[in-house]
Amino acid sequence: MNEVCQKAREFLAEIISDLKFELSVSAEWNDEEGCLLNLKGKDTHFLLSENGEMLDSFEALLFQIFGRGLEREHRIICDADGFRQTRKAELQAMARFAAQNVRKNEMPFTFGALNATERRVIHLILQKETDLLTESIGIGKDRRLQVRFK
Numbered sequence: 001m002n003e004v005c006q007k008a009r010e011f012l013a014e015i016i017s018d019l020k021f022e023l024s025v026s027a028e029w030n031d032e033e034g035c036l037l038n039l040k041g042k043d044t045h046f047l048l049s050e051n052g053e054m055l056d057s058f059e060a061l062l063f064q065i066f067g068r069g070l071e072r073e074h075r076i077i078c079d080a081d082g083f084r085q086t087r088k089a090e091l092q093a094m095a096r097f098a099a100q101n102v103r104k105n106e107m108p109f110t111f112g113a114l115n116a117t118e119r120r121v122i123h124l125i126l127q128k129e130t131d132l133l134t135e136s137i138g139i140g141k142d143r144r145l146q147v148r149f150k
Contacts, residue, residue, distance in 0.1 A: 004069035005035035008062045008076055012037055015058070021046065023080075034074030037062075044080040052083050056115060075117065091118055095125040098147045099132055108148035110137075119145045 009027035016023045016039070023041035030036055037058075039047060047054045055078045062076045070076070077084060098109040111122070122145055123134045133150045136143055 002029045002035060002070075004066050005029050005037075005076075007069075008035055008066045009037055011065065012039075012058060012062060012078070023047075033077060034070055035066075035076045037076065037078045039078065039080040047078075047080045048083055052087070055080060055083065056117075059117070075120075077117075087118070088121060091121045092125055095122045095147075098122075099126060099129060102132060102147050102149065106149070108146050111145045111147075113141070114145055116143075119143075122147075 005027050009025050013025045016025060021041070021043040023039045023043050026038050026040070028036045028038070039055075047058075058078045059076055062078070066076060079085070094111070098111065101109045111119075114122070119136055123136075126132055126134050126147060131150060133148055135146050135148075137146050138144050
């Protein structure tokens with residue numbers, strides 16, 4: 001396993017312990033995505049409330065601390081109860097819908113608010129489409145993903 005991933009797992013396990021959550025943390029390295037940290041236990045519902053906001057917060061914190069040790073294409077991903085996999089399937093469906101919409105209406109399609117990881121997933125899904133272009137527009141909380149013809 002990647003050394004950065006192992007350190008991130010240990011750090012997250014310490015945070016979880018300090019917060020008194022009944023959770024365990026396991027780590028797995030995936031060459032496509034990077035470090036996958038899976039949290040399991042009685043308190044996963046806390047991680048999943050508010051659309052996984054705590055998972056997002058853990059990811060942001062871990063990436064700030066350990067991200068420099070990863071290649072540019074890799075991320076630190078925190079998951080619980082398959083939440084990220086389910087969300088990825090939703091984003092794939094949203095990407096297909098946006099592509100169809102652009103082709104049908106011949107107008108750009110702009111997504112609502114998505115976090116950076118979600119925007120990245122859609123970028124990667126649609127990068128294979130030879131006739132379409134994805135671009136993040138705006139700044140900060142107003143950043144949106146737009147799909148349009150090349």
